[in-house]
Amino acid sequence: MNKYKKLFEPVKIGKCEIKNRFALAPMGPLGLADSEGGFNQRGIDYYTERAKGGTGLIITGVTFVDNEVEEHGMPNCPCPTHNPVQFVRTAREMTERIHAYNAKVFLQMSGGFGRVTIPTNLGEFPPVAPSPIQHRWLDKTCREITIDEIKSIVKKFGDGAYTAKRAGFDGVQIHAVHEGYLIDQFAISLFNHRTDEYGGSLENRLRFAREIVEEIKNRCGEDFPVALRYSPKSFIKDLRDGALPGEEFVEKGRDLEEGIEAAKLLVSYGYDSLDTDVGSYDSWWWSHPPMYQEKGLYRPYAKLMKDTVDVTIICAGRMDDPDMALEAIENGTCDMISLGRPLLADPDYVNKLRSNNSKSIRPCISCQEGCMGRIQHYSMLNCAVNPQACKEKDNALLPILKKKKVLIIGGGVAGCEAARVLALRGHEPVVYEKSDRLGGNLIPGGAPEFKEDDIALANWYAHILEQLNVEVNLNSEVTKEQILNSAADSIIIATGSTPKVFSLGDDNKVFTAADVLAGKKDCGNTTVIIGGGLVGCETALDLAKKGKKVIIVEALNKILALNGPLCSANSEMLERLIPYNGIEVRTNSKVKSYKDGILEVETENRIDKIQCDSVILSVGYKEEDSLYKELEFEVPEIHLLGDARKVANIMYAIWDAYEVANHI
Structure with a gap:
């Protein structure tokens, strides 16, 4: 019933x-x-x-x-x-x-x-x-x-x-x-x-x-x-x-x-x-x-x-x-x-x-x-997770002329979307993911309570690929040689991105936002987040709601200046929630060093010293495209998708994957 x-x-x-x-x-x-x-x-x-x-x-x-x-x-x-x-x-x-x-x-x-x-x-x-x-x-x-x-x-x-x-x-x-x-x-x-x-x-x-x-x-x-x-x-x-x-x-x-x-x-x-x-x-x-x-x-x-x-x-x-x-x-x-x-x-x-x-x-x-x-x-209506919204006929699934075996390296959102579309069209996608679950950056990104639907999207992809009988290999890192010996008709590299890091001196207590969000690292009771973009602000909000004392240090003159949400409702609310939740923001500031629990921050005319239990780096991501570069001139049909092609957002990972997978 x-x-x-x-x-x-x-x-x-x-x-x-x-x-x-x-x-x-x-x-x-x-x-x-x-x-x-x-x-x-x-x-x-x-x-x-x-x-x-x-x-x-x-x-x-x-x-x-x-x-x-x-x-x-x-x-x-x-x-x-x-x-x-x-x-x-x-x-x-x-x-x-x-x-x-x-x-x-x-x-x-x-x-x-x-x-x-x-x-x-x-x-x-x-x-x-x-x-x-x-x-x-x-x-x-x-x-x-x-x-x-x-x-x-x-x-x-x-x-x-x-x-x-x-x-x-x-x-x-x-x-x-x-x-x-x-x-x-x-x-x-x-x-x-x-x-x-x-x-x-x-x-x-x-x-x-x-x-x-x-x-x-x-x-x-x-x-x-x-x-x-x-x-x-x-x-x-x-x-x-x-x-x-x-x-x-x-x-x-x-x-x-x-x-x-x-x-x-x-x-x-x-x-x-x-x-x-x-x-x-x-x-x-x-x-x-x-x-x-x-x-x-x-x-x-x-x-x-x-x-x-x-x-x-x-x-x-x-x-x-x-x-x-x-x-x-x-x-x-x-x-x-x-x-x-x-x-x-x-x-x-x-x-x-x-x-x-x-x-x-x-x-x-x-x-x-x-x-x-x-x-x-x-002035256009679409949907980040559904590339067919308002483009039902233009983005209809295309019939295939010949069934192809397509290797997809990376089970993040781009890899999952590509596999879904290929399977629906009748191809044979095979996914290799080096971690123990599908979702890529959806997993740390969805860790805050207010981002529960990011996790729901990762779970949805896992469910749909299972329904479509797509072969998914977890805990599987693939080499160039394995790909060349696979007899696949087409290769998709969707190996994602990695957080940008740099040394501040005492790096034992310097973590990435992804590791803190995923619960791999404990930031202590007082932490400073370097970078006031979307990830930095959402990490700060999550930690503040958990009772942590958080300071954001941003080199530009305002938070969310780069890579902020496109919609004003999202950006303005997040911008207001930061001070409302007791999060201190220091703009036009650059970090110099971190030693013995003291972070040195340079502003226009002085150097401040901030005592903190940890420092969290949230200064962006860099494309992980090394496997693609190894294979670029070895494979006739190869595509680079998602953050591995260009670090962007969930929408472009899904849209680009749909576009490419619908035309293989």
Whole structure:
């Protein structure tokens, strides 16, 4: 018997019945639109694949209804009002394919970004807002939007929803009285200083949101569902300054008292569902939670909404643990579980859970390198651990002409991904790993409690390769001669990287971060970490949480200056967690020597002496490509992958391995 059966009971949003309790959370559909604001083939395939994977409700990423008040630089995202004929033509194909899998689909529609428009998406267009307030990212003051412009946007919501209904969408979701987007900026007094009918009282500040749902219901009928993305709490300490979990602060955004009152009003206006989260662009790590946030962090706020209003409550936010999801449905925390990044990582999540195959679900690692980071910097949505996400047809597995035996030297993430892809295509991969387990740098990297999903990814690869009957040889270091005598058709060298080290004098107490994280070395009670990059900061955070006194010494003028996380939610939260956890940081500083428990550190005009039990080196990694160089001119078909080719991150190790293994 499947213990998760309750997650597969139907649920309604308004009068729309959904076959199970799972929704695809809306994520920015960058790269999924055509030049006329319709869905391109990538978008159609991407959403259809999640429906095929068993998800009951597909909620698209944001689409803009307005391109005049706030120009978005078409074709940035789909837009139902730009060219309605093209939108219906492309979206209808998508909704028909989604419906074939007995799934429902809602179009998420936005009133605009206002002061939080990401600069790469803004172009040269001036940002707007309810009032002349500071932009989130740029040192600019936003232009105050006029009443005529508000009325224009409201009408376009009606136009867009009507077009969506024609295109076969089962409902719409409004984006949003959440995260500090334009409609939310109207709702929050910190941003809304207006004295007209759209400012002042809570009812006035919610007037924009009210007029939107009334317009849609008027145009599409009372039975056409209108959901709302909603944040009952903002976690704003000040402009561009968010609160950390557990931190005491005065809420300057929407507090829970107003969040409860606003929810009651919004439901009374006609919204059929609240898709609940918390946070804002000023506290982005709440809205887009990195691995440093606990799993299921929105559950208390979803429960509060469930106890406050009588509509369908959807809860997202690192809800990928099926036991947690089941408990949330059983105890009345929410009515639906919304999965965003987990469905990027594995579109078949829901079907795997339904068929008692949860061990095969590829885990999301909350790195945000492939999703939010790439949206923020490159205007495209992808996934670090799933190279096929948003590229379903372009990165489809290729048929093979002739079965090949492929030796893979190295069982880190690149070697494992290559073996997986080769086996799925019908080749015969053979993996040799010199350590006693698969995973490579995932193992020390995943040692901190907040990096548990790195270990889950290593375990997933081990499980999948076993399922695919891939020969894996552990504790096996391979020589050039063995490879040349193997009669293999192709060779992949994925021997990874090694930590950079240097002598400080008393090296008996100088360790690498990898050895400390893996528990091979005891750093004592007081330690200094040399290097304030991602590994150094995460090591410091892990040790501080274990009660150690930690100092970071960084040669540059700030931590995370090199190789920091791509997504601001990850980098900004980690940067704030360092001082919050009592970790001292010394920048523009270089270590000189370590002797008799004293570390000498040179700053601009002096030398400091720091007493410590150990020194931890976290100054980067160097490629381990010596075996490749030995074989480079001896083997006709040879590939160098992962950190052995170029030290990077998990995403590029997986992506490069997929690309190469799919073309052997």
